[in-house]
Amino acid sequence: MNIGKLLGFLAALAYFGSLMNLVTKRLNQYLVRRKSKIKLDKRLIQLFVRYHRFWGIAAAGFVLLHFVVQYTRYGFISRTGMTAALLMLLQASLGCFGQYIQKKRPGLWLNVHRLVAIALLIAIGFHVA
Numbered sequence: 001m002n003i004g005k006l007l008g009f010l011a012a013l014a015y016f017g018s019l020m021n022l023v024t025k026r027l028n029q030y031l032v033r034r035k036s037k038i039k040l041d042k043r044l045i046q047l048f049v050r051y052h053r054f055w056g057i058a059a060a061g062f063v064l065l066h067f068v069v070q071y072t073r074y075g076f077i078s079r080t081g082m083t084a085a086l087l088m089l090l091q092a093s094l095g096c097f098g099q100y101i102q103k104k105r106p107g108l109w110l111n112v113h114r115l116v117a118i119a120l121l122i123a124i125g126f127h128v129a
């Protein structure tokens, strides 16, 4: 495993950690609504929901490092990688806007943020395949 690949895998891992924000919240809502006896561990919710921004910032950071290493090593631009990376930077900017300027108030930014999360899944899938 070279460092370039490793950084790519770390970026993908942090991306899935970011996506877990949605997964844990929805699963928790579902269990509460069904009055299920099964409860999600508070620490799990905290890890993915409260610390969502750190997962997202880590994902964008690893993508930048992955880009620098791959670009200097291979000297060519992966088109699928570039698409995924641009979406990732857009996603991080939207997230920061929502977090620090809108103070987490839902709005258009949040719906776009959700859409870009799904687009990223597809883009990363094409890049890694």
Ligand code: HEM
Residues within 6 Å of the ligand: 002, 004, 005, 007, 008, 009, 011, 012, 015, 063, 066, 067, 070, 071, 074, 076, 077, 078, 080, 081, 082, 083, 084, 085, 088, 124, 127, 128
């Ligand atoms: C969201 C953005 C990105 C993610 C999550 C990501 C993730 C990954 C992963 C997990 C791999 C390893 C795949 C494998 O070995 O089968 C990889 C490989 C690669 N990525 Fe990316 N990447 C991203 C963006 C980019 C960008 C912007 C470039 C442009 C330079 C790039 C260039 C490459 C190259 C050249 C490889 C092949 C490396 C090798 O086989 O040693 N990636 N990427």
Ligand code: HEM
Residues within 6 Å of the ligand: 014, 015, 018, 019, 021, 022, 025, 026, 049, 052, 053, 054, 055, 056, 057, 059, 060, 091, 092, 093, 094, 095, 096, 097, 098, 099, 104, 110, 113, 114, 117, 120
């Ligand atoms: C890989 C990058 C990211 C992905 C895939 C991602 C994904 C998501 C998704 C799917 C939601 C909707 C959650 C729901 O409807 O339950 C969300 C919400 C949100 N995201 Fe992100 N996000 C990323 C990065 C960031 C960053 C970097 C920040 C801030 C610095 C951020 C801040 C927020 C905020 C404030 C919300 C709304 C409130 C909340 O759910 O906590 N996101 N994100």
